[in-house]
Amino acid sequence: MKKKKLLIYAHYYTPDVASTGQILKELAEGMLDTFDITVICVVPSYSGKIEAKYKTKKFYYEEINGVKVVRIRVPEFSKQNKVSRIKNIMSYFFGSMLATFKVGHQDYVFSISQPPILGGLLGVWGKWTKQAKFIYNIQDFNPEQVMAVGYSKNKLLLKLMMALDKFSCRQSSLVITVGRDLVTTLKERFKPGKAPKVAMINNWIDEKAIHPVAAEDSHVLVFKRKYHLEDKFIVMYSGNIGLYYDLENLIKVVQKFPAETKVSDGREVEFVFVGAGTMLSTLKEYVEKHHMQNVKFVPYQPKSELIYSLNAADIHWCVNAKGIKGVSCPSKFYGIAAAGKPVLGVLESGSEVQRLIAEHHGGYLAAPGDYAKVESNLKRVFAHTSELAKMGRNNREHLVSNLTKQLSIRRYSELITSLKGNG
Template sequence: MKDIKKKLLVYAHYYHPDVASTGQILKELCEGMLDEFSITVICTVPSYTGTVEESYKKEKYYHENIKGVKVLRVAVPEFSKENKKSRIKNLIAYSFRAILATLKLPKQDYIFTISQPPILGGVLGVLGKWLKGGKLIYNIQDFNPEQTMAVGYSKNKAILNIAMMVDKFSCRQADKVIVVGRDMQETLKNRFNNKNVPRNVFINNWIDEKEIYPLPENHEKVLAFKKKYELENKTVIMYSGNIGLYYDLENLIKVIERFKDRDDVVFAFIGDGTKKKDIESYVTEHNMDNVKFIPYQDKSDLIYSLNAGDVHWVVNAKGIKGISVPSKLYGVMAAGKTVFGVLEEGSEARLIIEDCNCGICIEPGNYDLIYQELKDVIENIDKYKQLGIKGKEYVDKYIKKDVAIEKYSREILCEVEKLTEVENKERMSIQETKNV
């Protein structure tokens, strides 16, 4: 029987089994929309850590089927997250081969792209629309070049201006822009000075509440995780996720240093990123024995690592408000854990935390207050641990995976139906003119 589902092409950059948060979100989104769409994903071979397995070094393209989603992987060179040139080479290779892969596909009804890689993700969506037709949905997970400018990663004004111009063009070409925070809608409006703002909607990212949920402190696998990484019988203050540019971790580690003589507390960093080596060096240099670095965990083990923490950092550097939403928040809340937020007032993550009172929030850059509040949390840990369950209740009510995915399906179909209706009216008008 001929497949009557509409064709949806997704540019994902990273996709399962890569541990990038956007890759995991897109996997769940694609699999959740299979009832509505026939989906093809164009992404890299697994390479989020910078390395590529030998089995993915033989060909330029790999065709896979993951739970009904057609996955077309493109080969990319290995890279170092600390080396700008190698990263740029990797991104260009992905973008170029993704375009060539697009040419191999039939016409599409819809194109869905995200803002990863920065700027290039939007460009791929536009090219996909031009090459294969269909309506373009641009999902902005992070605004760039605003994010780059906020942390001073690049100060080349000419390049930043060109990047802004290109991404604004991608927004204009999109039939709908989907952002992941209320504050991000304001950023989109400001980009266009509140004039001719592209059609947009806000949908929170999510967590699969069936995969991440609270476990008893004496759960066998939680205890095993703590034993493996020397977290036993201590208050565990955890950071789980990308140890990268946008979180001010190189300054927060200096706050943590003030607790280095506390043998009843351990600070656990789970993940990897461009700032990890710098932070590791600082910890070694300053003899911070109660700081532990732990590798990324398999998705199936994430429930145990998250439950091993008593309090979780959810942080952004100053200036990130309206640009990005730390998706790690949803996993922490789903596990029923208390949030220690270093987030700007009015930012999406902080609004959520304040809505449900699942933790505390402090303005980025106020390091003395961060120290005082962290000290209070540690010394009154039993009281603060009770806040976490409010986050779990909020997730179950407002941020369920199925609810979010249904919103995406509805917004894509609703947008296309609206546009189709307009096109039909235009055709009828033209026909009537011809008849006259």
């Protein structure tokens, strides 16, 4: 039987390290038994830099593990420069519209909510030009996310963004979100009974590729030696060091625990931030200004090394800024859980990951903005390190039983193939 064709708009795709790009790679490859899949994305450029081999043509055609990939050349950008980022994003948007004409007939079009608003509109464009069913995967709600962190206060712009994204939702055959709280947000956007069809599927990490590794594993030790973390108690933040995590205030809590701070087994505490993003320079400047000797910044790790960096930590931050409940879901939790590590959560009550941690006793929780609670949780962690192993096991066991890559991808395939008819 001939496979149905599925077109995916994915701003970033492997080898870019963006979390959504990695998820979409695994989703696409995992659905190849059901669909003939094409991905439209940018040339590798998540860091802002672009290799010379991707600077000569408008479009590049590749095949990665059975998935056809059309890459769009975009200009380089700086994550600290709004204008350059906008130019980059708009190049992707208009380039994707053109690339849509190059991929032939499609039965289904799948688009994610990135870039904000434009991701949804690309899905609508694909639906119209291909006469296809449109599945809108909302990883983050905008303009709600923009409003939550005060990135823009232009009421006219925010109103336009909301109207456009609601239009994309209404044009979809199905909206898929990644948290129970996000389902609620979608329904609240519309009058009772007027919301589009919606389903929830958790994000994931490959639980076979990321799993618990012993502290004495040679690769873990290599990571620790490289960054001078031997014999330290490591509190790690791993992922995008961006706007939506209140890190500029959490670093002030970290400052209350100076270099001589020790945990109950005698190890000194080290706070390690792994990744990059718009807030990285702000954090570095704060640490340097206040002479914080037990804070380290480590670059993004290659995917092949992620298992070792995650396992090097004794406990991981999983945080969101206030107002992000129902708007975004920190997918970094799945990597932490897969590695069998406990969580220092700074998450709003009722948000998807907060519920997962609370329901399965996977770590310590505080609400965003409750810095006194964050501080007391850190003190408890340092005083009672014997509690951590059980919390880490709880996270791993729940993930393996309920949140696996295979379960989530199968659900995507089932929902998409259940959509009948055209348009």
